[in-house]
Amino acid sequence: MVFSSKLKKVIITGGNSRFGKILKKKFNGKNIIYTSKKDLNILNLDSIDNSFNKHKPDYLIHLASLSRPMEIHEENINLSIDINIIGTANIVKKCAERNIKLIYFSTAYVYPGTRGNYYENDSVKPINNYAWSKLGGETSVMLYKNSLILRLAMTEYPFIHKKAFSDAKANFIYANEVAKILPKILNEKGIMNIGSLETESIYSFAKKSNSKVKPTSIKNVKYFPKDSSINVEKLNNIINRKEKLKKNFFAAGPSISKIERETVEDMMFNGWDNYNYVEKFELEFAKYHKRKYCLMTPNCTLAIYLTLKSINLKSGDEVIVPDSTWTATVSPIVECGATPIFVDVNKSNWCININQIKKKINKKTKAIICVDLFGNIGEVNELKKICKKNSVLFLEDAAEALGSKLRGVKAGKFGDVSFHSFHRTKTITSGEGGVLLTDNKIIFDKAKHLRDLGRSNRNSYFAETSSLKFMPSNLQAAMVYGQFKRIDELLRIKREIFKSYKKYLKSINVKFNYDNKKIENGLWATVINFDLKYKINIIKLIKFLKNKNIYARLFFSPLSSQNAYKKYVKNKKINPISHELYENSLVLPSHYNLNDLDIKFISNNIIKFVKSSKT
């Protein structure tokens, strides 16, 4: 096996190191030179010069370093500084003089090792002197741009220690695997994590290659990171590992950064005797939507319920709703004892159909709920007028439309009362969470009163009205407050996901979420609606994708055909557009961790399925 093109010469420092020996076994030839301290002493600039003069390398792989036992770096810092920091700096200086490409072997232990899945641009904070000495080396390598720093979670096969930590996680990769990868990344630059695709406890990893290994705890040692696992997407994208198929392409999931960690941490130390974050979030969220009032609730379903309670919705009342929506739009109506009236949606924008509303509106109608389904916005201004004319409340369920805009006006601004959700799948999330937004002081005051057990304003230990409790926790609010600070960044990522799908699904005839000059969609989740000519079997397609770890979802099935709501309709299959959308649409994975290549992979599989089914 050749290591690099025969015309290029590679020199390796630390040729007798553990990894050096593994490379030697695998790669030999005139263009690869293994050096020991005798031939190339990294603490002696002349020795480095002599070796370079002799071999004239194009690449230098810097393995010479002091590693085990790790304690040596605590006990003898002179040695650690000399070999790992000064020695590396010498190599950098000499490579820079001759423009030799430098590949530096660092360690995954430069990351803090507390939460795992560290990306290359995450902050570093070594937890022991070994990692500090490697980071010291990195610092000089970083000054020289013709270089590649590898942060490795590398170990030998079989696992060599007698004991392994059962309470520490990592994604170790065996040295011989790294040897296979190395030739493929020689021309990369910057920093790259090198680890396996599977993060697991070190004990369970060790057991696979050494059945005699015993479990132990990190509590028994001085310095060891709890979760030093590293994210290896960058490496995967370059080497296109076969194991890539093992990555799960989830429907949704949050993007968490330092900002959320800081707000939640602040809440945990300072936020137990107040609702500071709830109040701050409500103010800022209202401002963002140009609304007078915002009230946070434990989830969006309860925000809808609280609103209906505030207008005293009761048995005998009716509320008109679209048939295509999530059950949470409608269950609060039923909980109040009122009747939901299901009408069809438009084929173009998946939102409630105005002509159908006109046929159903009557004296019993107390409210109409429009749903900004998958970020689409319907004919909200016309709806507003109809509601005003008929003196019914116009409610906007914008749970799926954070960041959507109609001619610059944000979803959440249109209803007399509007709702947003911060469910774990949504654009910003606190696991669960929701709000109502309104400019109506009477409804807001009533909802606020009912939210906290109907307690008296004057004496908070006196119950004025009997009510349940709908208070969100300050912890929830701290999380969503942190997320909301990143709203522009998060909306941009959702749009990039959408754009990649549009690019890669060009060859098939599908309609995407409504997104055009008039309506800028927040794109919480990308959805495709297949042309009827494909006669697509969505259930089969979902199964096909699942076999490839692609988790796509069904479109909302019409509520009027579900057990919970059947009793409110005479016919099983009213509202044909809602049925057609359900049968021919697919909600695509829209997790923040999807990159362009992932989306290409997902799209190609969809196309493959479509082409293989009969049209």
Ligand SMILES: Cc1ncc(COP(=O)(O)O)c(C=O)c1O
């Ligand atoms: C259209 C719609 N309405 C209401 C909700 C309810 O939101 P939550 O889960 O926060 O109660 C959702 C959430 O998934 C939704 O998609």
